[in-house]
Amino acid sequence: MVGAGGHHSTAHVGNVPGWTLRREQGPLPPWRALACPGASKAVSVTETRGLWYLVVLRDLGIPRGKQSANALGYVTALGQGFDTCAAPSSAQMDSLRSTHAFHYVGIYIGGANLSCPNQPNLTPSWVSYNSSQGWDFAPLWDGPQAGVGDGCSGLSQNEYIDSDAQTPSPTQQGIDAATAAIGISQYLGFFNSIIYYDLEGFNTTIPSCITRTQELINGWDYQLHVYGYRAGVYGSASASGIDAMSGLPNVPNDIWVGGPQSTTHIPYINDAKWNAGQRISQFTQNVYNGTLGTTIDNDCANGHVAGAYVKNFPAEGCTG
Numbered sequence: 001m002v003g004a005g006g007h008h009s010t011a012h013v014g015n016v017p018g019w020t021l022r023r024e025q026g027p028l029p030p031w032r033a034l035a036c037p038g039a040s041k042a043v044s045v046t047e048t049r050g051l052w053y054l055v056v057l058r059d060l061g062i063p064r065g066k067q068s069a070n071a072l073g074y075v076t077a078l079g080q081g082f083d084t085c086a087a088p089s090s091a092q093m094d095s096l097r098s099t100h101a102f103h104y105v106g107i108y109i110g111g112a113n114l115s116c117p118n119q120p121n122l123t124p125s126w127v128s129y130n131s132s133q134g135w136d137f138a139p140l141w142d143g144p145q146a147g148v149g150d151g152c153s154g155l156s157q158n159e160y161i162d163s164d165a166q167t168p169s170p171t172q173q174g175i176d177a178a179t180a181a182i183g184i185s186q187y188l189g190f191f192n193s194i195i196y197y198d199l200e201g202f203n204t205t206i207p208s209c210i211t212r213t214q215e216l217i218n219g220w221d222y223q224l225h226v227y228g229y230r231a232g233v234y235g236s237a238s239a240s241g242i243d244a245m246s247g248l249p250n251v252p253n254d255i256w257v258g259g260p261q262s263t264t265h266i267p268y269i270n271d272a273k274w275n276a277g278q279r280i281s282q283f284t285q286n287v288y289n290g291t292l293g294t295t296i297d298n299d300c301a302n303g304h305v306a307g308a309y310v311k312n313f314p315a316e317g318c319t320g
Contacts, residue, residue: 071191077301079313084296085116103311104136111142112159136307143177146202152209153202161212170212174219193306196232201239221250237268256280263302
């Protein structure tokens with residue numbers, strides 16, 4: 001990567017071909033764009049309160065609508081899967097496939113608040129190989145979260161959702177997050193698929209906190225829809241204000257929330273909302289998995305994931 005000069009503290013945000021997408025603390029560099037190897041477009045620079053970002057522009061130089069023959073879109077999934085922060089190795093995925101009733105995997109592809117920034121396994125070849133073995137995927141983006149200083153959250157994060165008086169606005173932050181997520185997802189091989197925004201719980205008793213998070217998700221949804229993607233939101237059914245997002249100008253297509261081993265009746269979510277195969281319920285958290293040697297969350301889907309294979313396993317109880 002071409003350096004900006006000076007001293008900066010850096011943190012990985014995600015991976016793109018020939019680059020590491022980074023969030024860097026320090027003054028905005030004098031240049032505004034970098035050449036992206038193998039792409040005709042550039043990498044844009046955005047700034048948020050002294051943090052500047054190298055953001056892959058939309059489609060990494062691939063003309064809109066042009067994609068490889070084996071690009072993965074979105075499909076419906078009815079059945080069980082799991083999610084974990086860092087993508088397991090392909091050998092581990094093979095073992096899981098033969099020993100567990102998992103049909104899809106939730107994977108974090110980037111974001112300023114990503115807690116597992118080093119993803120050595122998450123490459124286009126990893127996605128391609130595991131897709132060929134029958135896996136589908138639920139890509140996640142860990143972007144700006146509710147703030148600590150304004151009482152919205154007690155979680156320390158790398159980037160917070162701004163107020164309307166700050167630049168960029170929450171809506172623009174959502175658009176920027178979606179732009180970066182689209183770039184990385186297309187690099188990995190997901191075109192016109194679905195990406196879920198990880199929105200951690202916050203203080204929903206403060207109206208301004210609700211307003212900011214809704215504006216961010218509205219921007220996220222808008223930008224994903226512009227580029228032909230389904231927009232998903234992942235979070236706490238009670239503490240992420242998700243039920244009220246059905247009233248946004250740009251409504252999330254799918255939701256992924258903590259709930260029972262079923263998608264029909266999820267506490268804090270109106271049964272009449274997102275009820276047309278648009279739900280994933282995370283029914284256990286932090287369960288140790290011996291094959292992976294780490295903890296995972298177990299999910300039940302009657303919703304959409306990225307991949308090539310429709311999953312239809314009603315016996316697993318995800319619509320019960």
